[in-house]
Amino acid sequence: MARPQKLLTPGPTSVPPEVLRALSEPVLHHRSPDFAAVFEVAQERLREVFRTENEVLLLTSSGTGAFESAVVNLLSPGERVLAVSQGEFGERWQALAGAFGCDVVPLAYAWGESPRADDLREALEESGAETVFLVHSETSTGVVCELEPLLASCRDAGAVSIVDAVSSLGAVPLETDAWGADVVVTGSQKALMTPPGLAFAAVSERAWERSGKSTLPRFYWDWARQRRAQAKGSTPFTPATSNVVALVEALGLVLADGLDAAFARHRALGRACRAGVKAIGLQLYSPDDDSAAVLTGALTPQGIDAVELRLALRDRHGITIAGGHGDLVQRLFRIGHIGHVGIEDIAEALTAIEEELRAAGAEVEPGRAAPAALEAFGSVAAA
Numbered sequence: 001m002a003r004p005q006k007l008l009t010p011g012p013t014s015v016p017p018e019v020l021r022a023l024s025e026p027v028l029h030h031r032s033p034d035f036a037a038v039f040e041v042a043q044e045r046l047r048e049v050f051r052t053e054n055e056v057l058l059l060t061s062s063g064t065g066a067f068e069s070a071v072v073n074l075l076s077p078g079e080r081v082l083a084v085s086q087g088e089f090g091e092r093w094q095a096l097a098g099a100f101g102c103d104v105v106p107l108a109y110a111w112g113e114s115p116r117a118d119d120l121r122e123a124l125e126e127s128g129a130e131t132v133f134l135v136h137s138e139t140s141t142g143v144v145c146e147l148e149p150l151l152a153s154c155r156d157a158g159a160v161s162i163v164d165a166v167s168s169l170g171a172v173p174l175e176t177d178a179w180g181a182d183v184v185v186t187g188s189q190k191a192l193m194t195p196p197g198l199a200f201a202a203v204s205e206r207a208w209e210r211s212g213k214s215t216l217p218r219f220y221w222d223w224a225r226q227r228r229a230q231a232k233g234s235t236p237f238t239p240a241t242s243n244v245v246a247l248v249e250a251l252g253l254v255l256a257d258g259l260d261a262a263f264a265r266h267r268a269l270g271r272a273c274r275a276g277v278k279a280i281g282l283q284l285y286s287p288d289d290d291s292a293a294v295l296t297g298a299l300t301p302q303g304i305d306a307v308e309l310r311l312a313l314r315d316r317h318g319i320t321i322a323g324g325h326g327d328l329v330q331r332l333f334r335i336g337h338i339g340h341v342g343i344e345d346i347a348e349a350l351t352a353i354e355e356e357l358r359a360a361g362a363e364v365e366p367g368r369a370a371p372a373a374l375e376a377f378g379s380v381a382a383a
Contacts, residue, residue, distance in 0.1 A: 005314065008349050009322040010139040010167050010295045012189035012196050013339030015250075019193060022249040028241045035241055036233030042244055043230070045251035049169060049192070049259065050184060050202040052176040057201045057226050060240045063166035063187035066199035068096060069221035070162045070183045074131060074207060076215040077101040082129035082159070084120065084150070087111045088140035088325045089164060093133045100216055105129055111326070112141045112285070117149035124157040131160045137168035140325045142286025142297040142334065144172055148179045155180050160210055166190060170254055171266045171338040172293050182207040188243065191262075191294075191338040193250040197240040266293040268380035269337035269346060276350040276373035277335075280357070280364055285324075285332055295322070297334045301362045306333045309356055317352040343377045 007014045015023075028035040039058075046056040059066055075081060081102050083094040086109040097104050105127040109115060115134070124132070132154050137144045147163065154161040162183045165174055169184070170191035176184050181204070188198035203211075203223065211223055220237065229236040254262055273296040274288055285297035300306045306323060310333055313319045324332025335349060350369035357364045 003315075003318050005318055005320045006345060006348075007320050008335050008337070008341065008345060009320055010190065010334065010336040010338065011187070013191070013193060013336065014341065015195055015246075016193055016253060016340045018253065019246045019250045023195065023242055023246040025242070025245055028245065030234055030238050030241050035244070038245055038248055039230075039233045041248050042251070045248065045255060046200060046202075048255055049251060050176045050200075051174070051178070051259075052184075052202045054177070054202055054204050055208075055227060055230070057203060057223060057230065058235060058239065058244070059199045059201065059221075059226070060197060060235070060237070060243075061199045062196065063164070063185060063199050064092070064096075065221070066185040066187070066201045067093060067162070067164060069201060069218070069223065070185060071097055071100055071102070072214075072216040072218040072221050073211040073223045074160060074162070074183070074214050075100065075102050076213075078103055079131070080105060080127060080129045081131045081133065082107055082120075082123055082127050083133040084115050084135065085109065086113050086115055086135065086141065086143060086145070087138035089138055089166075090133070090135045093135070093164065097133070112143060114143050114145045115150060117146075117153045120150055121153040121156065124153065124159055129159060131162065133162050133164070135164040136174065137165070137172065137294045139167045139295060139322075139334070142292050142295045144168060144291045144294060147174065147181075151179045151181055154182075160207055167294050167338065170259070170262060172291075173263055176202050188247055188250075191266075192247070192254065193339045194247045195243060197243045198247060263293070264380075266338055268377050269293070269341060269343065270296060271380055272343055272373040272377035273335055273337055273346050273350070275376035276346065276369035279368040279372035280350070280354055285328070286334075294338050295334050295336045297324075297332055299328075299331045300333065301357070304357060304360050304362050306331050308360065309333060309353070312356040312359070313349070313352055316356070317348075319349050319352055321349065343374065346377075347373050
């Protein structure tokens with residue numbers, strides 16, 4: 001049997017024991033009153049986490065499926081869309097819209113940059129696009145953008161906004177209604193601490209009006225069909241019922257101490273992880289500020305292969321971290337600190353990284369990372 005892994009990735013994340021127990025309960029029939037009652041609680045808690053009064057659609061899919069559902073429900077063939085990209089996932093959404101025949105106008109930044117509201121406003125004026133794709137937390141780089149001013153630019157231009165919040169919702173502040181986001185999509189397997197398999201889309205009334213005019217074909221992703229079924233306490237097709245039961249438990253944990261407490265914990269974990277990485281002497285790839293609350297990206301020393309480092313952590317320490325994309329595969333590694341993660345997990349991972357870097361020949365002084373992380377975490381908690 002493979003060694004159990006502690007997941008310190010930006011997703012999927014480790015699942016709390018209470019959620020695993022809920023997942024193991026007897027399977028509910030998706031058309032039963034019992035499931036309808038669970039589904040209703042899931043809806044209530046999802047609206048709390050999204051901070052919205054609008055409908056939250058519950059889909060059995062990955063986050064990419066929820067994003068595709070937004071494309072096919074809001075756009076028509078040949079329609080122009082402005083897609084903001086600052087990393088791997090922004091580029092994915094550009095490719096997705098292009099696959100459906102949309103006229104994609106990219107607003108592209110270098111990986112690691114953060115989009116700017118003035119650039120977006122100018123691009124909307126020049127392109128005439130009436131739909132905008134935004135990535136809140138770009139997990140390929142660790143950048144969490146300033147979403148509120150970007151959404152204001154969309155509203156000022158009369159454009160419908162579609163926000164990828166797959167790794168940000170529940171980890172960092174996101175005010176769906178107050179900031180005027182039209183569609184916000186996320187997945188179950190990130191900060192919501194539920195196994196992969198569920199995705200969600202919070203949809204504004206303005207987006208619902210747009211969906212009645214779009215002409216791209218849809219069947220499984222048909223929001224109108226989904227909305228009718230949800231009004232009856234279910235979904236139009238068989239959902240991942242056990243995952244929904246687990247989701248209710250996980251959302252209860254997220255909301256127990258309040259979302260603001262969750263945000264503060266993730267900020268503290270981010271500070272701790274960055275402090276530990278810098279104590280080792282490594283160069284940060286993700287931002288060195290509190291916006292990097294989802295993950296910490298770092299570069300290995302010259303000559304040290306990040307892929308080999310990750311394999312050593314997995315095989316010798318039972319710790320899984322994430323790798324890099326593109327040209328940085330051999331240098332970049334990413335430590336996720338959202339969801340069911342504690343400071344002890346971060347300290348253990350940093351100590352293992354020190355050990356494996358030394359074994360690979362790097363000049364690393366042992367025993368520095370964990371104390372630095374613990375001190376940084378404690379200073380935040382005491383503030």
